[in-house]
Amino acid sequence: MGAPLNLFDVATRAMSAQLVRMNAAASNLANAGSVAGSADEAYRPLRPVFGSELDAASGLSTVRVAGVYRSDAAPVRLHEPDNPLADANGDVWSAPVDESAEMVEMMESARQYQNMVEALSTAKQLMLETMRMK
Amino acid sequence: MPTSTNAGGLFGIHGAALELRSQRLGLLTSNIANAATPGFKARDLDFRAALDARLGGASADRATQSATLFRVPVMPSLDGNTVELATEQAAFAENAVAYSASLSFVRGKVESLTRALKGE
Numbered sequence: 001m002g003a004p005l006n007l008f009d010v011a012t013r014a015m016s017a018q019l020v021r022m023n024a025a026a027s028n029l030a031n032a033g034s035v036a037g038s039a040d041e042a043y044r045p046l047r048p049v050f051g052s053e054l055d056a057a058s059g060l061s062t063v064r065v066a067g068v069y070r071s072d073a074a075p076v077r078l079h080e081p082d083n084p085l086a087d088a089n090g091d092v093w094s095a096p097v098d099e100s101a102e103m104v105e106m107m108e109s110a111r112q113y114q115n116m117v118e119a120l121s122t123a124k125q126l127m128l129e130t131m132r133m134k
Numbered sequence: 135m136p137t138s139t140n141a142g143g144l145f146g147i148h149g150a151a152l153e154l155r156s157q158r159l160g161l162l163t164s165n166i167a168n169a170a171t172p173g174f175k176a177r178d179l180d181f182r183a184a185l186d187a188r189l190g191g192a193s194a195d196r197a198t199q200s201a202t203l204f205r206v207p208v209m210p211s212l213d214g215n216t217v218e219l220a221t222e223q224a225a226f227a228e229n230a231v232a233y234s235a236s237l238s239f240v241r242g243k244v245e246s247l248t249r250a251l252k253g254e
Binding site: 014017018052115120129130 | 162170
C-alpha cells in the first residue's frame with residue numbers, strides 16, 4: 001500500500017488497462033485465419049478482464065487488469081488436404097477469431113482511452129489555474 | 135476548528151465549494167476510468183448535501199463520505215457495470231465549469247484583498 005492515489009494515477013492506470021485491451025485485440029486480429037495441425041495447437045483469442053481497485057485513502061477507484069484469458073471458442077475445422085499442416089484426414093484447424101468483434105473492441109478501447117485523456121487534460125487545466133490563481 | 139474554508143473564513147462558501155468540486159472531479163474520473171470494468175458501480179457526490187454538511191462544520195472527508203451515493207443507471211448492462219458515459223461526461227463538464235466559477239470567486243476575493251493591502 002503506497003501513497004494515496006491522485007487523479008493522474010487513476011488516469012494512467014486506466015490508460016494502461018486500455019492499452020492491454022488494444023494489444024489483445026491486435027494479437028487476435030493478427031492471428032485471424034492462422035491454421036494449425038490440431039485443435040489443441042490452434043490459436044485461441046485473448047480476452048483481458050478488468051477489475052476496479054478502490055483506494056480508501058482518497059476515495060478514488062482505478063482500473064487493473066484482473067487477468068488475460070484465452071477464449072474457449074472451438075477452432076474451425078477446414079478440409080485442406082494440400083496444406084502441409086493437415087492431419088491424416090486432410091483437416092486443419094483455423095483460429096476462431098471474429099474480426100468484426102475485434103474491430104469493435106479496438107474502437108471501443110480507443111474511445112475510452114480518448115475519454116481518459118480528455119478528462120485528464122481538463123483536470124490538469126483546472127489544477128494549473130488553481131495553482132496560478134489567475 | 136475554524137479554518138479558512140469554513141463558512142466564516144476568508145473565502146466563505148467558495149472555499150468549501152472548491153474543495154468539494156475537486157472531490158467530485160475525482161469521483162467522476164474514477165467512473166469514466168472504470169467504464170469497461172465488469173460489476174463496477176458508478177458513484178457521484180450529492181453536492182448540496184455535501185456542501186451543507188461541510189458548512190455545518192463536518193470535515194471535508196466526512197462531508198464527502200456522507201454525501202457519496204451510487205448512481206442509478208438508465209439501462210442496466212448485463213455485466214453489472216452502471217457507468218453510462220453520456221451521463222458521466224455531462225456531469226464531468228458541469229463540475230469543471232462549476233469548479234472554474236468557484237475558483238474565480240476565490241480569485242476575486244484574493245485580488246480585492248491584495249488591492250486593499252497595497253492601498254491602491
